[in-house]
Amino acid sequence: MAGIELRKVVKNFGKTQVIEGISQSVPDGTFLVIVGPSGCGKSTVLRLIAGLEEVTSGEIFIGERDVARLEPKDRDVAMVFQNYALYPHMSVRENICYGLKVRGLPKAEQERRLALAADMLGLSEYLDRSPRQLSGGQRQRVAMGRAIVREAAVFLFDEPLSNLDASLRNQMRVELRRLHERLGTTSIYVTHDQVEAMTLAQRIMVMNQGHVEQYGTPDELYLSPATVFTARFIGSPNMNMLRASLERGRLKLPGGTFLPPIPATDAAFTGRAGEILLGVRPEDLLPAGENAPETLRCRVELVEVLGADTLVHCALPNEAEGQEPIIARLEGSSRPGPGDVIHLGIRHGKAHLFDPVTKKRLAV
Secondary structure, rough: OOOOOEEEEEEEOOEEEEEEEEEEOOOOOOOEEEEOOOOOHHHHHHHHHHOOOOOOEEEEEOOOOEOOOOOHHHOOEEEOOOOOOOOOOOOOOHHHHHHHOOOOOOOHHHHHHHHHHHHOOOOHHHHHOOHOOOOOOHHHHHHHHHHHHOOOOOEEEEEEOOOOOHHHHHHHHHHHHHHHHHHHHHEEEEEEOOOHHHHHOOOEEEEOOEEEEEOOOHHHHHHHEHHHHHHOOOOOOEEEEEEEEEEEEEEEOOOEEEEEOOOOOOOOOOOOOOOEEEOOHHHHHOOOOOOOOOOEEEEEEEEEEEEOOEEEEOOOOOOHHOOOOEEEEEEEEOOOOOOOEEEEEOOOOEEEEEEOOEEEEEEE
């Protein structure tokens, strides 16, 4: 096993720069998830590590070796692709062992590694079947088995669950976590699904337009997002962003109500006045009495009943013109109807403040 370190990695396609000098370390044994919207560069980073793309400049270390100019076969990595990439004319056994056979490993060693991987992934009874006789989840297990038998220093996963239905994705996420806990191999997993990122990762790297927005644990990104982009990307539904203002050390919400004074610890916040972005997650908006102070008065536009939860889409009053609708996650028994007026309070200590110009977090 080995850690990974990217040092000022740049990737250009022609005159277009798609990776903007990323420097990041992934400790040995870490399960890192790279997440971001389509086109942000996350799959390109994975392909640079694998050697499927050449770096324009910079260094990529796996363990103590700079592998940036090495061939993929010399990097000691194993990759699992989105489309499984199985040979249809080969059995499961032959697919898993093909790379070992090409490398000339003795038959006994091939069988040892095959038996371990098949037992780990529940494939022992399917070894003589062809890929077309397997379900999507079973095919993905075969692709993972092929990576496991390599006994590589690093595993790379490129959106491996995106072709599965919701139930299978949930099941495979659990299996991937168990697999990592058992093997402890440094793993990098690319996805656009932030739910996968939160449930699988020990560390998350959020990417946006070729650069790293934030790197940290799932809790750090969820509880203390460093930028508006991270705040909106991590969490489902997205964090609400309200255009508030600061007056005499207090936050004035759209509609004219005030939040209690906030004890500022950031010099950028102290003594500040004017516009500010207030972020509130849907689950941190709470029903309040009609006459309760410091609440948002909203008109219900749409209600989504999810069983345990109810998502309520609300419009703020006319004096908050230009403000996008907000979403509150209420208990499943709460069922306001479209057109109803409700009052929402903000859970204590759950307000996130951002500079409206730089879009960066203000610590409070």
